[in-house]
Amino acid sequence: MTDASAPRMVEAFAHPAGSIAVGVPGGAVGWRGSLLNIHTASAASYEMEERAEARCVAGRGIEGDRYYLGSGTYSPKPDTREVTLIEQEALDAINRNDPPLQSGPLHIAPIDHRRNLTVRGVPLNHLVGRRFRVGEVILRGGRLNFPCKYLEELLGQPVYLPLYNRSGLNCGIERGGIIRVGDTIEMVD
């Protein structure tokens, strides 16, 4: 695929959210998390596939993923979505119906939520406008992820409300490279 056919991405710190957050101090520091799962899908609606490692390309995305290829559901709409992350802790809370927004516990497995990276010990909601590394790759937090009804339809489970405000982080890739399950995640700045 040539660069001309590459999907249009909004650079993370040029995103309306990221561009504001980058100039506002604050956020947790001193944490150290890890990469639990990597998932990609080749096209919109296709089931996610688990990967042990994947190549991240700066300004573009994860090789083989629908947003790298421009075949994602939201690819026609330029945005920051080179890499998406979600906290395992958020999935754990949903899986125990906490807070009780659902009629009962919902099981959302890492293959289901359609974010690329499932992470533990990483305060994603603090990372808009921040740089952090996953193994050798440096990511920039561009905006908070937002749940969508499309996911609810795909899964056949009422996940929209439970995911609200803990749906993860959309990032741009500042420095590409290989990411592997088990990689350390920590702040760069």
Added chain:
Amino acid sequence: MSARLVMKLQVAAAVATTPDVLHLTLVHPRRPELPAWTAGAHVDLRLPDGRVRQYSLCGDPADRGRYEIAIKREEAGRGGSAWAHGNLGVGSVADVSAPRNNFPLAPAARRHILVAGGIGVTPLLAMARTLAADRAEFALHVCARSAADAPLLADVRALCGDRLQVWFADDGRRLDPTRLCDFTVDTHVYACGPRRLTDAVQSALDAQGWPPEQVHVEHFAPLSDETFKPEPFEARIASTGALLHVPADRSLLDVLREHGVSQPASCELGVCGACECGYRDGTVIHRDAVLSVGKRRDRMTPCVSRAQGSVTLDL
């Protein structure tokens, strides 16, 4: 069409059930259970060139481990069935969506009359499996040129026993839809097959005064709307009575915004469902990929969907 997960399933069995019908058994390479479904449901099969074809599931809805479909080779068709016959053998991969049911059994019915023409037997066989397991009263009529041309006939015979009636043209037996069954308020009729058969059943029962909600005919709406040409229409806001003109080149969502009717929105592609709203009277042209068929009766997505003439919005 609302959003459905697409899975790369493996062909576990491929058997010619008649000279021109291929019966496929599909399993997931990693998951022991596939998404649940009910009798009458279909899946989308995605072809390598991006085209999509619908096939009814003909296996047992109680068996979560596999899907079964039967594909008739249509020489005059649009190439989907020829591709499937040429490429789907044991071990090959088929891109298949999670099931959707637009042709369900009526839960309140006490007696079910199933009428199959040729390959149209597929959803009705799944229904017969469910009805047999539930010990419900039913009959299945199978119309075909001959026994050798009737798809899945061995399965149908084994399942239905004397609840099966066959109508083979080569034997000089033709179904007379006017003599299908006596009307009762809790009998439902389901027909699937060539248009001339389903039309004949529909008109015979209409003429006998059957209420339309007791007669179910399966047909697939075309998926692609590449030829869709937007037309202008009028939208009335129920709460204020305001009448808004939506030109052909603008979305209803845009026009609502311009008139200060604030509506949450996100993707504006008809997939996220954020802008969904209610409507009353009016014929809506649904072009989203998120609302279920049931919801479309009174809900619409103004970012991509439109109306014929006019519509009243519950806003």
